[in-house]
Amino acid sequence: GAGVSQSPSNKVTEKGKDVELRCDPISGHTALYWYRQSLGQGLEFLIYFQGNSAPDKSGLPSDRFSAERTGGSVSTLTIQRTQQEDSAVYLCASSVGAGDSYEQYFGPGTRLTVT
C-alpha cells in the first residue's frame, strides 16, 4: 500500500515568508509525528498527534511553528516569518496507534531552504 507522503519535496523561500508543509499519513494510522533534521541540531521531535487528543507540542522550537491535523488524517506544519535557521529537512511519520509496539513509518521529507 501507499506509504507516508509529503509535499512539496523541496521548498525554497525568502526569509520572512510563511510556508506550509503537508503530510499524508498511511491510511488508518491514528498517530502522526513531525521531526526536523538539520545540520546543527540533528534529528529532533517537533509535534505529535494521536486521534482526537490534544497534540503534544513540546518540541516546537518557537511560536512561529504550528501544526494541525484535519479529520484525523492530513497534517500541515506551518512556519511563519521563516528564518535562515529554519532551513532543514522536515520529516513526517505515522503509526497505526500510539502503543509501544507500533512502528513509526517515515515519509521522504520536505527540504526547506530559507534564503
Add this chain to the structure above:
Amino acid sequence: AQTVTQSQPEMSVQEAETVTLSCTYDTSESDYYLFWYKQPPSRQMILVIRQEAYKQQNATENRFSVNFQKAAKSFSLKISDSQLGDAAMYFCAYRSGGAGNMLTFGGGTRLMVKP
C-alpha cells in the same frame, strides 16, 4: 531527558565484510525501546531493527544484529556480509515505553561500503 550518542560520524567497510556501529544512551527509565534506522540519499528513514529493553535476547534481522548491553547502556549494530546497498546514514534511536512517545535520535553514522 534521554540522550543518544553515536561516536562514529563515519565508518567504512569492504563489501562482504562485517562492520559494527556504536550507540550509547542515557536514561533513568526501565521501560524503553531502542531502534536502528537507515536513511539512504532518498531521505526516507527505514527501520532496520528494534530492541525492547525488557528482552535479554539480542534482536536479529537477517544480516543485521544488535549487541544490547543494558547495564552499560550500549546498543551497537552489526552488519554482516556488507552490501553496496547498505551504504547510508544510520541513526540509533530511543523511545520511552508507553503510548505516543517520540523518538530521540543520535547524531548518525555515515556508512560507506567499498566494492
